[in-house]
Amino acid sequence: MMDASVAVTEQENVTENILGDKKVAVVFVLGGPGSGKGTQCSNIVEHFGFTHLSAGELLRTEIKSGSENGAMIDNIIKEGRIVPSEITIKLLQEAMIKSENDKFLIDGFPRNEENRAAFENINLSPDFVLFFDCSEEEMGRRLLGRNQGRADDNIETIRKRFGVFVESSLPVVEYYDSKGMIKKINAAKPITEVFEDVKTVFQTYCPKATQMPSRE
Numbered sequence: 139m140m141d142a143s144v145a146v147t148e149q150e151n152v153t154e155n156i157l158g159d160k161k162v163a164v165v166f167v168l169g170g171p172g173s174g175k176g177t178q179c180s181n182i183v184e185h186f187g188f189t190h191l192s193a194g195e196l197l198r199t200e201i202k203s204g205s206e207n208g209a210m211i212d213n214i215i216k217e218g219r220i221v222p223s224e225i226t227i228k229l230l231q232e233a234m235i236k237s238e239n240d241k242f243l244i245d246g247f248p249r250n251e252e253n254r255a256a257f258e259n260i261n262l263s264p265d266f267v268l269f270f271d272c273s274e275e276e277m278g279r280r281l282l283g284r285n286q287g288r289a290d291d292n293i294e295t296i297r298k299r300f301g302v303f304v305e306s307s308l309p310v311v312e313y314y315d316s317k318g319m320i321k322k323i324n325a326a327k328p329i330t331e332v333f334e335d336v337k338t339v340f341q342t343y344c345p346k347a348t349q350m351p352s353r354e
């Protein structure tokens with residue numbers, strides 16, 4: 139597998155996101171369980187031409203593939219804990235290299251400080267970080283109504299996931315906030331209204347090249 143490497147433009151001293159043989163743009167999509175990350179990522183893909191990589195979905199696919207790590211990942215997800223970063227980063231890196239696209243929404247990653255450091259260690263960094271802000275009460279209602287057969291959509295695991303979010307994931311959001319990289323979205327509104335705010339962020343912060351022609 140090809141390694142990510144950093145290319146520093148000599149004249150400008152700018153660090154670029156180089157992965158294999160392409161320059162990539164990355165947007166992290168963070169928020170509590172049930173805040174609507176996956177829902178909004180589908181809309182962003184359609185309007186802005188990104189490829190959506192959900193860390194949770196990649197891990198669930200790994201379980202189904204019969205991988206040697208499958209049982210361990212399955213247990214961790216059922217307990218609402220975080221899978222060791224080397225597993226998740228490898229899945230994300232492989233998916234980005236395999237893709238023909240060069241712009242990625244990375245949903246549900248980094249979930250803790252170890253995840254964040256793992257991404258930094260492959261010499262990639264996000265252009266910005268979308269953060270979906272929503273109350274636990276509303277997120278819990280959404281998760282219990284999701285009905286997608288997920289092993290972690292039960293009240294016991296949901297409580298644990300909320301705990302992990304506060305303990306481990308919010309500090310990562312605070313880290314990016316301290317760097318001025320967070321674009322905070324009020325995710326408690328209806329889906330279409332949330333997307334209006336998301337659209338404004340992408341129209342404002344994405345390079346022109348990453349915007350698709352409007353189909354409206």
Ligand SMILES: Nc1ncnc2c1ncn2[C@@H]1O[C@H](COP(=O)(O)OP(=O)(O)OP(=O)(O)O)[C@@H](O)[C@H]1O
Binds near residue numbers: 169171175178194283
């Ligand atoms: N703004 C919204 N208002 C009401 N329901 C929503 C909203 N956004 C998403 N939902 C619904 O809430 C549920 C959870 O949404 P989604 O799967 O997008 O969340 P998520 O942040 O990806 O959660 P997870 O971290 O568990 O993967 C889904 O059933 C979705 O249809």
Ligand SMILES: Nc1ccn([C@@H]2O[C@H](COP(=O)(O)O)[C@@H](O)[C@H]2O)c(=O)n1
Binds near residue numbers: 192220222249253
């Ligand atoms: N960086 C990550 C992301 C997810 N997980 C595990 O998967 C579960 C489901 O994730 P969703 O984003 O689909 O909600 C999550 O609760 C974790 O157990 C992870 O370990 N690391």
Ligand SMILES: [Mg+2]
Binds near residue numbers: 175176192194246
């Ligand atoms: Mg999701």
